[in-house]
Amino acid sequence: MTDRTNPKDAVAARKVGLSVLPVRVLYEVALGLMEGAVKYGPFNWRRSRVRVMVYIDAAKRHLDQFAEGEDLDADMPAAYRVHHISKAIAGLMIVRDALMRGSAIDDRPPPSAAGWLGEMNAKAATLSGPRTRARPARGATARRRAKRPRTAKSRR
Numbered sequence: 125m126t127d128r129t130n131p132k133d134a135v136a137a138r139k140v141g142l143s144v145l146p147v148r149v150l151y152e153v154a155l156g157l158m159e160g161a162v163k164y165g166p167f168n169w170r171r172s173r174v175r176v177m178v179y180i181d182a183a184k185r186h187l188d189q190f191a192e193g194e195d196l197d198a199d200m201p202a203a204y205r206v207h208h209i210s211k212a213i214a215g216l217m218i219v220r221d222a223l224m225r226g227s228a229i230d231d232r233p234p235p236s237a238a239g240w241l242g243e244m245n246a247k248a249a250t251l252s253g254p255r256t257r258a259r260p261a262r263g264a265t266a267r268r269r270a271k272r273p274r275t276a277k278s279r280r
Contacts, residue, residue, distance in 0.1 A: 149210065156206045156214035159199070174222035175229045179215045186212035 160168070186197065186208040196205035222228035 149213070152207060152210040153213045153217065155204075156211045157217070159204070159206060160214065160218075169218045169222055170225070170227065173227050173229050174218060175231050176219055176222075177231045179219045180232075183212040183215045183219075186215070
């Protein structure tokens with residue numbers, strides 16, 4: 125018997141492959157959207173227009189809270205808390221959905237001059253000091269100190 129490929133394989137190979145998406149992240153983002161559905165109603169962003177900057181600001185706040193060391197959003201009871209990164213993704217998905225559907229209110233500020241980011245990156249590349257070196261992971265310095273054997277020289 126020869127090994128034959130299912131004819132559907134050739135058709136499916138030309139379609140969007142959803143298996144590339146990290147499933148656990150998608151489920152957590154869905155929890156963030158479910159939380160929004162409880163607060164504001166399911167698919168509320170499809171019932172009225174979406175001001176882009178409201179969602180961009182919210183996503184930035186979630187990212188800032190994560191960057192400052194807070195992992196879970198404290199808006200819900202402890203058992204239902206969702207990670208700040210997933211909440212940011214959920215908000216950005218709403219913005220993208222509104223943009224795709226034509227229901228977004230583009231209230232972004234007027235754009236900066238072209239090339240501004242390249243200029244900032246060029247300036248940053250000329251800087252030296254602590255920001256150019258990789259920081260050790262939290263607690264890594266303390267762990268290194270704890271593992272370092274004490275010698276007569278290190279006690280001085």
